[in-house]
Amino acid sequence: MSVRVGYFPHNNSLFVLRHTGILERELPDVTWVDLRSLPQGEQPDPRSGLPTVHSDQLFADGGYDVIGTGFTPPITALGAGHDVVYLGVSGPRVENGRIVVRADSPIKEVADLRGKRVGVAHGSWQTTLLLFALDQAGLTWADVEPVNAGANAARLFLDGDIDAWTGSYPDLDQVEARTEVRTLIHTEGLFSHPSLWFTRRDFAEHNREALTAIVAALQESDRWITENPRAAARFFVDDAEARGVAADLDAWERALRNRPFGINPVDAAFLDEQQRAADLLAANGLLPRRVRVRDAVLPWVNDVVAGTVATPA
Known part of the structure; x- marks a missing residue:
């Protein structure tokens, strides 16, 4: 059978793996599915729901079998009633982004965001970061006006159309080159912000060899990224x-150098963090129901991932 792997630039590991040919050595019939080419469906109002496109395509004909995303989509999948399984998790990516305002903004602390327009890539890790920050300040999702800024986030921020931005690199590089910004709250200390990978339970149970090959290929490709960050950055720039979008090779290289690569088994700390996010998302009306994230753990999958983790010399 052909194994379908969903990829897009926001999951750096899978995007590079798509271009290296490493996985094809073990799975000649792999089919790469560009998530950007799939129907996105109607995007929910960011004040009242989360987009489910990532998880919906995991269960759709013409979709994919394995995907890598940021922190929030597997929670969204569970909230939509999908039977997903965690494949693995990266180390913390706390340097990848933070909540910023313009240097001359009257907003001095998170509590000042009440009633303000805050840009997020809604449904991504940015939603969770903002929600954690609001909760820490005693605010709820309803206290701000979230704006699903997407690819226009940097422009909206520079033009003053949003009051604060949950930004990430390399987009933050573009903004910081044009204007002075002030960090409202750092990601570090708030949550770990890892990359993660997940699949369907039925795919995991019936395709153990393929799943093992995917994990091993990701580990090998991630080691290559660590050793060759500029060559890896070229894939993103090209x-x-x-697509007619300007990209800076130096900015992408810096971004990749500052990110952790390698896949680890899910552990109690990660699951506790996912559960806290899931509880907050549900309490703020962004999930249709409460979920138990530990239902998405298969012990033997963790064993497979643990067996591929390199031992320090």
């Missing part, structure tokens, strides 16, 4: 330029 992709952006092919």
